[in-house]
Amino acid sequence: MQFWGLRGGGGNFGIATALEYRLHSVGPMVLGGPVFWKLADAPAVLRFLRDYAPQAPDDLGITLAAAKAPPAPFVPTEYIGTPVLGLVLVWAGDPAAGMNAITPICGIAQPIAQLIRPMPYVMIQSLLDNGAPHGRHYYWKSHRLPTLTDAVIDTIIQRVETITSPFSQIAGWAVGGAVSRVAPEATAVGVRGEGFDINIAAAWVPSDSDPQRHVAWVRDGWETLRPYGEGVYANFLSDEGTEGVEAAYGARMERLTALKDRYDPTNAFRMNANIPPRRLRGRNPVDGHLE
Numbered sequence: 001m002q003f004w005g006l007r008g009g010g011g012n013f014g015i016a017t018a019l020e021y022r023l024h025s026v027g028p029m030v031l032g033g034p035v036f037w038k039l040a041d042a043p044a045v046l047r048f049l050r051d052y053a054p055q056a057p058d059d060l061g062i063t064l065a066a067a068k069a070p071p072a073p074f075v076p077t078e079y080i081g082t083p084v085l086g087l088v089l090v091w092a093g094d095p096a097a098g099m100n101a102i103t104p105i106c107g108i109a110q111p112i113a114q115l116i117r118p119m120p121y122v123m124i125q126s127l128l129d130n131g132a133p134h135g136r137h138y139y140w141k142s143h144r145l146p147t148l149t150d151a152v153i154d155t156i157i158q159r160v161e162t163i164t165s166p167f168s169q170i171a172g173w174a175v176g177g178a179v180s181r182v183a184p185e186a187t188a189v190g191v192r193g194e195g196f197d198i199n200i201a202a203a204w205v206p207s208d209s210d211p212q213r214h215v216a217w218v219r220d221g222w223e224t225l226r227p228y229g230e231g232v233y234a235n236f237l238s239d240e241g242t243e244g245v246e247a248a249y250g251a252r253m254e255r256l257t258a259l260k261d262r263y264d265p266t267n268a269f270r271m272n273a274n275i276p277p278r279r280l281r282g283r284n285p286v287d288g289h290l291e
Helices: 001-013 038-055 096-107 121-125 150-161 212-228 241-263
Strands: 031-039 060-068 083-091 117-120 135-143 170-175 195-204
Touching: 001 135, 001 241, 031 038, 031 096, 031 121, 038 060, 038 083, 038 096, 038 135, 038 150, 038 195, 060 150, 083 096, 083 150, 117 121, 150 170, 150 195, 150 212
Parallel strands: none
Antiparallel strands: 031 083, 031 117, 060 083, 060 170, 135 195, 170 195
C-alpha cells in the first residue's frame, strides 16, 4: 500500500535515496519545435486543439504558451513584445508519420514563426529553459480543465491581452494518450483523464516596484477559470493550502491520509503539498507537526 502512495504523493512519506529507471528508446533525433501565431488567430488554434488533442497519436506531445513574443531571432520584428500564442510540438515516432500528425495543426492559420524540424531530443528538452531563469520572482496558480470551452479560450486570450509583465505567460499541456489509460485508482496521482493542465504564471524582476499587480493578474485569471476546473496537478500547487491539496488528490485523500497516519504520524515530511495526519488536520503544515 505504501508504494501506491509514493506514486503521486511521495514527498509526504519519505526521501528517495536511490532510483531505478526503466528506460524507453527515444531519438536521438525527434521531430518537433515551436509554432507561433498572432493572438487574433488564437481562438481558431485553441478550438482546433480541444478537438484534436484528445484523439492525437500517443507519439505526439503538445505544450502551449500564450505570452508576449520574446526578442528571439525567429520572431518577426513587428511581433516582438506583442501577445502571441505558441505551441511546442514533439513527435517521438516515425518522422513521416509525425509530419502527417503535425501538419493539420500548423495549417489552422498562417504562423508568424514555425520551426518544426528534426532535432536532437536533448535540444527539445532544453528548448524552454530560458523561459524561467534564476533571479526572477515567480507566482503561479493552475487548473486541470477537461476541455477548452469557448469561455476558457476567451479567458486565456483576455489574460494575455492584460498581461502585466513581459516575462509572464499562460502555459498549458494537453494530457491524454497512455497517461489517461491508467486506471484512476492505480496510483495516487489525481485526475488522469483527457484534458488540459493550464498554468497561469507571473514572473518579474526583483526591482519591480509593484509586484502585487502580477500576483493579482494570476489570481484574477485563476478565479475566472475556477468554474471550469476539475482539480489541479499536485506539482503545480502554489499557495492554495489544504483546499488545493484536496483538489489535487480528490477521492484519494482518505487513503493517503491513512498512509500518513501510519508512516509519518508526526508530519515530519511537511514542506510540500502536505497531506497531514488526521490529528493534525487544520494546522499550518510549516508548524503543524509533533516532535
